[in-house]
Every structure is written in C-alpha cells, then in structure tokens.
Amino acid sequence: MPKKPVPGFILRGNVWHIQKVIKGVGRLRESTGEREIERAEAYLARRLAEIERQVIHGVRPVRTFREAAIKYLNEAEKKSLSRDAASLALLDPYIGRLPIDQVHMGTLEPFIKDRRAAGKSAGTINRDLAVVRNILNLAARLWRDGFGQTWLESVPMILPVKGPKRKPYPLSWEEQGRLFKLLPEYLGNMALFAVNTGCREQEICQLRWDWEEKLPALGTSVFILPEWIVKGQEGKTVERIVPLNKVAKSVIEGQRGLHPEWVFPYKGKPLDRMNNRAWxxxxxxxxxxxxxxxxxxxxxxxxxxxTEVSLEDRQDLLGHVSGRITTHYSTAEIRNLIDAVEKLCERDRAPELTLINLNKGAKEVRAAQDFV
Structure with missing residues (x-):
C-alpha cells in the first residue's frame, strides 16, 4: 500500500517543498531544503511562527546581510558592479552571517582594522563601506516583503574612515615609457589616451563613438562626454569636451572599426575598469x-x-566644474584648447611621445623612443 503524502508538503526529487494555504495570508510555496520529512516539518513550524509574528505583531523576519548582498548583486544595474562584488566578497567573512539590523560601525570595526593592517588607504576602505551603506539604504527604503514591510526598519550611520590622502604621482616621461611598454595593447592604448586627454578611468572605459563630434572647420573631431559619465563636485555635473592632440587622435584612429559602439572594447565589451590584473x-x-x-x-x-597652459584652460581640459564652463564653445575656443593639448607632444629631447596602434592589427604596444 503506497504511503500517503504528508499534508502541506510535496516531494520533488529528494527535497520536501511546502505547498500550504495559510488563512489570512495566502499560499506558501517554498523549498525546505530538507530531505527528511521530520526536518521539513520543523522548518515549516518555524516559518509559520515567523509569519505569525510578522502578521500579528509586525515583527520583521530575520534576514542576513548575505541575503541582502545577493539580492543587491542580482538586481543592481551599475557599470562598476564587479567592483561592488569584490568589496562584498571581502566583507562577507565579517558581516555575511549577521542579521542586517546588526550591521553597524561596531560590527564593521574588525573589517576596518584588518584592511588598515593590510595597508589599504582610507579611500579604498570607504569604497567598501559605501557598498554596505547602499545596501542598507535599499533594505530600509525600497525592498519590501509580501506584507509591505521593509527589510530594515532604519539605517545606521556608516561613517567614512579618516586617514591621510594618497598623494598624486605624475609620471615622468621615462617612467611612462617604462610602464607603457609592459602593458597589453588594449590597455596601452587606453593609458596613452588618458595621459593625452586627462579623462578619468570610467570616461575611457565607457567611451562611445556616438559621443564623437566632427569639426570640419578645424579638420578634426572632439568627444562630448554626457553629464552622467562626468564626475562633478557636490553633485554638480556638466557635459565635458575632450579635445584631441595628435597622439590622442592616433589612438582613436587605431580603434576605429574594432566595435560599432565602444571606442575601447575588450573581447567585444567595455572594460569595467583599467585597474585590472594586467595593469x-x-x-x-x-x-x-x-x-x-x-x-x-x-x-x-x-x-x-x-607647458604654461592657463589655469582657465586647464580647468576646462580637466573637466572641472566652474561657473563659466560650457560645451557651447566657439571654433576659436576649441582651437585654443586643441593648441593647449598639442603642447604635450612638443618635447625638447625627443621627437615624439609614445605612439601606438597607428596601424590596425598592430600586435604589441610600441614606444617610439625611451626617454631618459
């Protein structure tokens, strides 16, 4: 005589699943993850108690930070999501198993301490903390369960850590030649474009052909970066014009035809960041x-x-937000900016800066000359 099925359960493969109608709540369908019926029944009892507390007393179910992190990675639409995933992988051993309402500066302190001990800068640590802050904000303001409750009642203050800012390190010509010759072609092109335009990492990674503006009167073109890709100060952003000197133009011409949308593709897609293993x-x-x-x-x-480029022109070329900056430049103003960046190609001791990928199909990054 076949064994009667257990009420409220169905066996799929070797795992018991709940199929039960709960009065006043609705149908509950989920896997118990258990193979033994006794353990599955214990799981259901816990779920019913949890639902009762939630419905009658308004008590939120316990969710771990790991659950919230998985939801975030599955739903977020960000260009830098891989960077957030790397941060969450580092954070998981410290706060992954904690209920999200127990994630705060106190429970994050061991993580911060270990990151400092590993020699990480305050900026690097703050980027990791920003991911935590973002997830907790979503849990408190956006994510809701089937009963309309947010995942988290309130957001704790996740303060940025303080520390000495890392000093800028402008490359000498000799250092540039030494470094660029060791980069793979795709990354060498991006780096060479960076030192000749001042574009930020994401501006280069996401650079698109439809941002290019032809200027027949000047016999050249510029790129107009949209507001959303340009980093501003205090939330202020404007479009940014990127003039090209002869080195930057040579890089751009070498990239034509590689991809219909992206200027710097890698295996058919844009890079998430230049700071990868090859770099x-x-x-x-x-x-x-x-x-x-x-x-x-x-x-x-x-x-x-x-090269004695004026402060005003430097601000425009670096995309700094100011009261006077605009992308509605006259032909004379654009010519002035092109002349300014062209000075970067004029060197007393050498005929020209590194030129790479002048011909499509170039197999390696080449330096026209090593600078001493």
Whole structure:
C-alpha cells in the first residue's frame, strides 16, 4: 500500500517543498531544503511562527546581510558592479552571517582594522563601506516583503574612515615609457589616451563613438562626454569636451572599426575598469607599484601646467566644474584648447611621445623612443 503524502508538503526529487494555504495570508510555496520529512516539518513550524509574528505583531523576519548582498548583486544595474562584488566578497567573512539590523560601525570595526593592517588607504576602505551603506539604504527604503514591510526598519550611520590622502604621482616621461611598454595593447592604448586627454578611468572605459563630434572647420573631431559619465563636485555635473592632440587622435584612429559602439572594447565589451590584473602586473614589473590609473590624469594636469597652459584652460581640459564652463564653445575656443593639448607632444629631447596602434592589427604596444 503506497504511503500517503504528508499534508502541506510535496516531494520533488529528494527535497520536501511546502505547498500550504495559510488563512489570512495566502499560499506558501517554498523549498525546505530538507530531505527528511521530520526536518521539513520543523522548518515549516518555524516559518509559520515567523509569519505569525510578522502578521500579528509586525515583527520583521530575520534576514542576513548575505541575503541582502545577493539580492543587491542580482538586481543592481551599475557599470562598476564587479567592483561592488569584490568589496562584498571581502566583507562577507565579517558581516555575511549577521542579521542586517546588526550591521553597524561596531560590527564593521574588525573589517576596518584588518584592511588598515593590510595597508589599504582610507579611500579604498570607504569604497567598501559605501557598498554596505547602499545596501542598507535599499533594505530600509525600497525592498519590501509580501506584507509591505521593509527589510530594515532604519539605517545606521556608516561613517567614512579618516586617514591621510594618497598623494598624486605624475609620471615622468621615462617612467611612462617604462610602464607603457609592459602593458597589453588594449590597455596601452587606453593609458596613452588618458595621459593625452586627462579623462578619468570610467570616461575611457565607457567611451562611445556616438559621443564623437566632427569639426570640419578645424579638420578634426572632439568627444562630448554626457553629464552622467562626468564626475562633478557636490553633485554638480556638466557635459565635458575632450579635445584631441595628435597622439590622442592616433589612438582613436587605431580603434576605429574594432566595435560599432565602444571606442575601447575588450573581447567585444567595455572594460569595467583599467585597474585590472594586467595593469597591476605591468606596474610591478616596471617598479612603479605606487602608480594608480588616476595618476595618468594627474600626469596630464602636471604637464599642462609645465607647458604654461592657463589655469582657465586647464580647468576646462580637466573637466572641472566652474561657473563659466560650457560645451557651447566657439571654433576659436576649441582651437585654443586643441593648441593647449598639442603642447604635450612638443618635447625638447625627443621627437615624439609614445605612439601606438597607428596601424590596425598592430600586435604589441610600441614606444617610439625611451626617454631618459
């Protein structure tokens, strides 16, 4: 005689699943994750008690930070999601198993202490904490369960840690030649574009062909970066114009035809960031482990200053928000900015800066000359 099915359960494969109608609540359908019926029944008893507390007393179910992190990674739409995933992987051993209402500065302190001991800067640690802050804000303000309750009642203050700011490290010409020759072609092109335009990492990674503006009167083109990609101060952003000197133009021409949308594709997609394993390996081999991708922008700014480009033009070229900046430049103003960045190609001791990928299909990053 076949065994009668247990009321409220159904066996799928080797695992018991709940299928039960709860009065005043509705149908409960979920896996118990258990193979033994006794353990499945104990799981159901706990769930019923949890639902009763939630419905009658308004008590939120206990959810761990790990559950919240998984939900965030599955639902978020961010260009830098891989960076957030890396932060969450580091945070998980410290707060992954904690209920989300127990995540605060006190429980984060061991993580902060260990990161400091590992030599991480305050900026790096604060980027990790920002992910925690973002998830807790979503849990308290957006995410709701089937009963309309938010995952978290209130958000604790997650304060940024303080520490000395890492000083900029503009590259010398010799250091640039040493580093760039060790980069793979795709990354070398991006780095060379950075030191000749001052573009930020994400501006380069996300650069698109439809942002290019042809200027027939000047026989060249510029890129107009939209507001959403340009980093501003105090929440203020404006479009940014990116003039091209002859080195930057050579890089752009070498990229044409590689992808219909992205200027700097890698395996058919844009990179999440330039600071990848190839970058870190190259700078280590070059003896320049202190150099960050953002230092390419500092290099651009320092060289503009050394060639006596005016403060106003430097602000425009670096995309700094000011009361006067606008993308509605006259032809004469654009020509002035192009002349300014062209000075970066004029060197007393060498004929030209590194030029790479002049011909499509170039197999390696080449330096036109090593600078001493």
């Amino acid at each position: 870190r390996t190259a700078r280590k081999e070059a003896g320049l482990e202190q150099v960050r991708v953002h230092d390419l922008r500092h290099t651009f700014g320092r060289r503009l200053r050394s």
